[in-house]
Amino acid sequence: MVIFRGFFPMLELSRILVVIEPGSDSQPALDKAVQLAKYTDSELELMICDYSAYLEDGYYFDPIQAQKMRYEHSELHIKELEAMAAPLREQGLEVTVTAAWGNPPYEEVITRVKDSNPSLVIKSTRHHNKLARMVLSNEDWELIRYCPAPLLLVKSQLWPSSPVFLAAVDPDHVNDKPAALDHKIISGAASLAAISGGQLHLFHSAWQPPLAGVYKVLSDANQEGNKLKNLATLNGICESSCHWSDEDVVHALPTTASVLNASAVVIGAVSRSRIDRVLIGSTAEKVLDQLECDVLVIKPD
Missing domain, CATH: 3.40.50.620 (HUPs)
Incomplete structure (x- = not known):
């Protein structure tokens, strides 16, 4: 057990915003968030931020069609998030879900952080095939620069006992x-x-x-x-x-x-x-x- 005597209050983890990778079978950020939530009884908010130029007004579709397709796109993400949230709620965790669409996606994360004021933001890094390891993407760097909340970038598996x-x-x-x-x-x-x-x-x-x-x-x-x-x-x-x-x-x-x-x-x-x-x-x-x-x-x- 750590006995800490410092100048600042301990990091409070009452609410954690988890950035989910859409369409990915592996969600390291979510796994780490669940581990932390079980430590501290934190609330979890699962968020997908996505963007496709094809759904921009006038790119392939007229503005009315494009708006409808963006809405349907977001609804699919909400269903994906709800499927992730359901088993966590059965474990007794409090989980909400949010889907956002915009370019660049990291700005949607920052906007959500400012609106919901989470204690911590968790995001997984991406695997770089040429280097065979996890490296930071441009989105990660923009969050490092501008995310006002503490940011946990996940590279490793679940923390062991006595990490x-x-x-x-x-x-x-x-x-x-x-x-x-x-x-x-x-x-x-x-x-x-x-x-x-x-x-x-x-x-x-x-x-x-x-x-x-x-x-x-x-x-x-x-x-x-x-x-x-x-x-x-x-x-x-x-x-x-x-x-x-x-x-x-x-x-x-x-x-x-x-x-x-x-x-x-x-x-x-x-x-x-x-x-x-x-x-x-x-x-x-x-x-x-x-x-x-x-x-x-x-x-x-």
Whole structure:
């Protein structure tokens, strides 16, 4: 059991919005949402967001026909969602369903989030055949940037008993993250650990770009260790659960997550501007695509 003493309230999971992949036999996001709902007695909302250019007014059909076909299309999705919801309701879970149509679909998710204010949004990533692993799609990245609620991107199977959650923090704040965001990241990871009977670990990469692009900048081990230890102490986390590396975060974070057999990595995201769109497409994209476990994205207040 995790005993957490932090600056932010624990992540509340009273209502979970689950983004369903239409027509897919496998629904990892739904499986993970059901697991969390059974931990916390959360309400579930299942949502399909779909779009087809063929159903646009004037593409193949006149506006009246197109509107009718969009309605029928949404009704088919509602039936699909109700078929998923029925066995969950029999298990005692409270489940509602929603279907939306629009382009791009992620904007429909964000609109629903703003309207219903869920505690958490869960979405599965997609399998990339060439890489034989789960990678983030453009829709995932847009949700990372703009979804106002905590976002859980599901890559792995159901969490085992005593799962490990790894909070990626930055005591240096060299990336201009708000200082409070680290504590909120830790709070989110601690929440997942607490409800699942899991373990909480902290990770920090002290890597700096090489001088002149060639010479590696060495980190002070004692200084880096103490900075992470101080952050851990402020949040009631033991030193043995702290991990730092002077290697590039692109390699160090996935490696640490793999060594710990982490079920999820918790990160912070502040990307909303056009400049951030460029930055988030470089280091962050490489890191998140290489992680084999789930990723929980936390936004600052």
